[in-house]
Amino acid sequence: MKEINWSQFWSTFKKTYSIYLVLLALFIVCSFANPNFLSVNNLTNISTQLAVTTILAFGQTLLIISGMLDLSQGSVLALSGVFAVSAYKATGSFTVAIITGIMTGIVCNILNAVMVSTFKTPPFIATLAMLTMARGVALLFTKGQNILQLGDFTVLGQGSIGFVPIPVIFLIIFAVITWYILRHTKFGRSLFAVGGNEEAAVASGINVHKVKYTAFIINGIFVGMAGILFMSRVNAGLPNGAINYEFTALTAAIIGGTSFSGGIGSAGGTLAGAFIVGFLDNIMNLTNVDSYMQQIIRGAIIALAVIYDIHSKNRRTKSTLGRIEDKGIRRKGKGITESHK
Amino acid sequence: MKKTLLTMVSMLLVTGMLAGCGNSDKANSANGGEKANSGDKVYKIAYIARAQSDSFAAWLANAVKEEAKKYPDIKLEIFDGQANDDKENSMIENAITNKFDLVIVQPNNGEAQRPYVEKVIKDGKFAITKNARITGIEGASSVDADPYEQAGVNARAALDQIPQNAKVVVLNGPSGNFHADKRRESWQKEFFDKRPDVQIVGEQIANWNKDEAMKYMEDWVQANDKIDAVISMNDNMAAGAIEAVKDNSKFDGMLAYGVDGTLEAFQLIKEGKMTSTCLQNAFELAEKLLDTSSKLLTGAEKQVDTDIGNPLITKDNVDEYIALLEKAEALK
Numbered sequence: 001m002k003e004i005n006w007s008q009f010w011s012t013f014k015k016t017y018s019i020y021l022v023l024l025a026l027f028i029v030c031s032f033a034n035p036n037f038l039s040v041n042n043l044t045n046i047s048t049q050l051a052v053t054t055i056l057a058f059g060q061t062l063l064i065i066s067g068m069l070d071l072s073q074g075s076v077l078a079l080s081g082v083f084a085v086s087a088y089k090a091t092g093s094f095t096v097a098i099i100t101g102i103m104t105g106i107v108c109n110i111l112n113a114v115m116v117s118t119f120k121t122p123p124f125i126a127t128l129a130m131l132t133m134a135r136g137v138a139l140l141f142t143k144g145q146n147i148l149q150l151g152d153f154t155v156l157g158q159g160s161i162g163f164v165p166i167p168v169i170f171l172i173i174f175a176v177i178t179w180y181i182l183r184h185t186k187f188g189r190s191l192f193a194v195g196g197n198e199e200a201a202v203a204s205g206i207n208v209h210k211v212k213y214t215a216f217i218i219n220g221i222f223v224g225m226a227g228i229l230f231m232s233r234v235n236a237g238l239p240n241g242a243i244n245y246e247f248t249a250l251t252a253a254i255i256g257g258t259s260f261s262g263g264i265g266s267a268g269g270t271l272a273g274a275f276i277v278g279f280l281d282n283i284m285n286l287t288n289v290d291s292y293m294q295q296i297i298r299g300a301i302i303a304l305a306v307i308y309d310i311h312s313k314n315r316r317t318k319s320t321l322g323r324i325e326d327k328g329i330r331r332k333g334k335g336i337t338e339s340h341k
Numbered sequence: 342m343k344k345t346l347l348t349m350v351s352m353l354l355v356t357g358m359l360a361g362c363g364n365s366d367k368a369n370s371a372n373g374g375e376k377a378n379s380g381d382k383v384y385k386i387a388y389i390a391r392a393q394s395d396s397f398a399a400w401l402a403n404a405v406k407e408e409a410k411k412y413p414d415i416k417l418e419i420f421d422g423q424a425n426d427d428k429e430n431s432m433i434e435n436a437i438t439n440k441f442d443l444v445i446v447q448p449n450n451g452e453a454q455r456p457y458v459e460k461v462i463k464d465g466k467f468a469i470t471k472n473a474r475i476t477g478i479e480g481a482s483s484v485d486a487d488p489y490e491q492a493g494v495n496a497r498a499a500l501d502q503i504p505q506n507a508k509v510v511v512l513n514g515p516s517g518n519f520h521a522d523k524r525r526e527s528w529q530k531e532f533f534d535k536r537p538d539v540q541i542v543g544e545q546i547a548n549w550n551k552d553e554a555m556k557y558m559e560d561w562v563q564a565n566d567k568i569d570a571v572i573s574m575n576d577n578m579a580a581g582a583i584e585a586v587k588d589n590s591k592f593d594g595m596l597a598y599g600v601d602g603t604l605e606a607f608q609l610i611k612e613g614k615m616t617s618t619c620l621q622n623a624f625e626l627a628e629k630l631l632d633t634s635s636k637l638l639t640g641a642e643k644q645v646d647t648d649i650g651n652p653l654i655t656k657d658n659v660d661e662y663i664a665l666l667e668k669a670e671a672l673k
Contacts, residue, residue: 034564036563036564037563039563042563045560045562048559049556049559135394139393139394139399143399143403144393144394144395144396144398144399144400145396145399145400146396146551146577146603146605148604148605149608158588230552233552233555234551234552234555234581234584235584236551236580236605238550238551238552239394239396240394240395240396240550241550241551241552242552243548243550281556281560282560282563285545285557285560285561285564286560286563286564288542288543288544288564291513291516291545292516294545
């Protein structure tokens with residue numbers, strides 16, 4: 001019988017499942033910290049609250065894996081949302097509203113892709129420009145005023161099918177889509193390849209240009225839909241809404257193990273990362289932790305996640321280098337032996 | 342690629358310059374261009390808004406723009422401080438350089454803008470600070486609403502309305518903001534200090550935002566079977582808290598207080614979901630701003646410090662104020 005290498009098993013287990021262990025540990029701690037945490041109502045509440053930012057986080061995950069990111073998500077969400085709300089108010093049609101919201105997300109992200117892929121602008125700069133522009137258009141369109149009286153439009157963000165809130169259903173759908181893209185499509189594999197080493201990806205025949213455009217377009221669909229859900233949930237078209245949501249999404253992705261330097265990430269990890277952030281926010285509110293303290297805790301968690309990411313990457317690099325050196329020494333040794341012969 | 346990029350940037354610049362020229366022509370004709378042609382003095386006013394992304398600041402800027410049309414001897418230009426001290430300060434400096442006769446500043450952070458407003462005065466120009474005013478600048482005028490009173494009129498009404506041993510939640514504006522801090526201070530002195538029986542079961546900064554307030558309220562509802570009142574430093578946050586419990590019958594009699602007088606708050610008051618708000622009337626602010634500007638520029642006054650009223654809006658008088666805000670909607 002083959003002997004189990006426990007050290008290797010633990011290393012693989014830790015690499016793959018550590019985020020879920022953290023989530024489980026946090027869940028247990030929160031359950032003891034406040035008796036209301038475990039109630040079905042509260043868990044439903046957390047999932048509903050997380051739907052919008054987690055959908056954004058899935059978009060970020062796809063982009064970060066391919067070596068990009070999107071700082072304009074919050075602004076594009078607001079723009080998509082106010083356009084969708086206006087379309088709904090003008091036509092009374094959900095279909096028109098959803099198409100309008102999603103198309104807005106797509107158009108903004110095609111512009112992001114043009115800047116990043118065609119004009120080779122760093123994603124940080126390109127999407128920062130879009131952050132300002134999209135918010136500006138939303139404010140110009142609404143003259144800075146909230147759009148009110150959304151009527152039945154609220155059903156998307158506040159309604160439920162059975163006992164499951166509609167935003168949670170969308171959260172599950174987008175989680176499955178992201179998981180499927182990353183695990184079962186050629187495009188998903190290309191994202192990892194481009195993010196891992198763009199030059200190698202080009203050399204292996206991947207159309208990097210097409211991969212980047214597609215990643216941004218998918219992100220646009222996610223952001224557009226998130227915008228519709230957001231406005232529907234708050235029952236208003238808020239041109240100032242969702243400020244800094246891109247950072248919440250980035251936090252969820254990074255805590256979930258998506259490597260900031262690209263090439264690594266998963267839908268499950270991001271989902272777990274989003275729930276870690278959500279559980280923490282919820283327990284801090286349930287126990288009435290001071291606003292400033294909440295900011296410190298959130299910041300510390302991001303810092304820890306990034307340190308862990310860098311640390312594990314260094315370890316991987318060292319072990320890879322070690323293997324290369326080992327092979328080199330062995331080969332050299334073999335050479336010496338052979339020359340002695 | 343480089344050529345294409347350069348061509349695009351050049352085209353954008355040229356388009357921008359042409360658009361700028363067009364706008365300036367329009368501004369001239371809308372604000373006393375005829376007078377300018379006839380040789381009469383046209384005064385240039387720079388209006389520096391805190392942030393056009395702030396819905397109240399946007400309403401105020403729109404109201405000021407409309408009000409300025411009544412003054413043919415005034416040419417008003419609006420600048421957006423983008424909630425950024427550096428940008429706002431640069432805009433004040435630019436207004437000095439561009440020889441504006443009067444600079445109206447809606448500070449992002451009063452103390453950060455203070456030295457720049459002082460520069461305007463030193464340069465021999467007029468300055469008005471408003472909403473919130475920067476106090477104690479010799480020679481500078483101010484037009485404001487009193488944030489202490491805005492919260493105070495609600496807090497004093499709440500003394501009789503909020504039941505004994507009530508559990509309440511408090512939603513604050515951004516820390517360091519003059520209006521946010523003063524409104525909270527007012528609630529403390531006018532209500533909490535006089536009602537030690539009332540327990541605050543949740544207090545957070547929701548940054549004036551409806552979505553943030555909604556999230557906090559959703560969590561507080563999980564931890565508390567009963568919340569008797571929402572004490573919010575603005576209407577947006579109060580509306581968010583109300584949205585979070587609107588289908589929950591346990592919170593049917595919940596009281597809610599805000600400040601600003603947004604259309605949404607008025608609708609909620611009319612529906613009986615919100616208790617009261619205090620109107621911060623942008624039209625009245627705009628009227629006083631232009632009137633003060635005119636008095637300063639024509640030499641009728643040397644310095645003016647004035648406040649608008651702080652009317653409490655309840656179910657009894659909300660209809661007349663809805664009519665007022667419908668006018669604001671017309672400005673869109």
